[in-house]
Amino acid sequence: MKGIILLNGEPYAGEIVKNAGDVVLSADGALRWAKGKVEIDVTAGDFDSLGYVPEGSVVYPSEKNFTDGEIALAILIGRGCREIEIYGGGGGREDHLFGNLQLLYAAYLQGVRCVMKTNCCDIFCASGEIVFENLAGSTLSLAPVGLSAHIMESEGMKYPLSDLTLSAGSCRGISNVVESGRARVVCDGGVLFVFQIRSERRAE
Numbered sequence: 001m002k003g004i005i006l007l008n009g010e011p012y013a014g015e016i017v018k019n020a021g022d023v024v025l026s027a028d029g030a031l032r033w034a035k036g037k038v039e040i041d042v043t044a045g046d047f048d049s050l051g052y053v054p055e056g057s058v059v060y061p062s063e064k065n066f067t068d069g070e071i072a073l074a075i076l077i078g079r080g081c082r083e084i085e086i087y088g089g090g091g092g093r094e095d096h097l098f099g100n101l102q103l104l105y106a107a108y109l110q111g112v113r114c115v116m117k118t119n120c121c122d123i124f125c126a127s128g129e130i131v132f133e134n135l136a137g138s139t140l141s142l143a144p145v146g147l148s149a150h151i152m153e154s155e156g157m158k159y160p161l162s163d164l165t166l167s168a169g170s171c172r173g174i175s176n177v178v179e180s181g182r183a184r185v186v187c188d189g190g191v192l193f194v195f196q197i198r199s200e201r202r203a204e
Helices: 028-034 068-078 094-109
Strands: 002-006 023-027 042-045 083-087 113-117 121-133 139-144 148-155 164-167 182-197
Touching (some): 002 028, 002 068, 023 028, 023 068, 028 042, 042 068, 068 083, 094 182, 139 164
Parallel strands (some): 002 083, 023 042
Antiparallel strands (some): 139 182, 148 164
């Protein structure tokens, strides 16, 4: 079962695909841009941004130790979702974007595949062998989660990555390019933030 989280950031301009059995959760003010764009099953949050509480919502106090995104993630994982897509997580305040990136790592730690789809790119956390299919010509950026992540080897990349440690405080890993129909990166130490740039994708 796939879960879909809608956040109160930059409205997502593309199509949001909901299949049978998927659960869509709108967090607080996301309802303003998402209502009518996709069928919503759950509304949750403190609703300080929306300004009113939709009927049947899961309501939390505005003074709490969790963001609406964290609440949404916990609800969907609690419902058994092992694959989650996040929309509306980019744009707006940069501190909110940073917080939303942490949702990806929180999901990773629980064994849940979670991708944040902005109008520019797909972002997720990964380690081990990471395979990129049918992305030739696309820009790909990698950054460590935390202080560092080690890349043992790569294939199909314009700038090969071999026995390389990506470290906090360095921009190494930004703006690589996928050059083959099947590329791979092997992260054998730590965890990576992976940014697949969609808006610059060119035909293979």
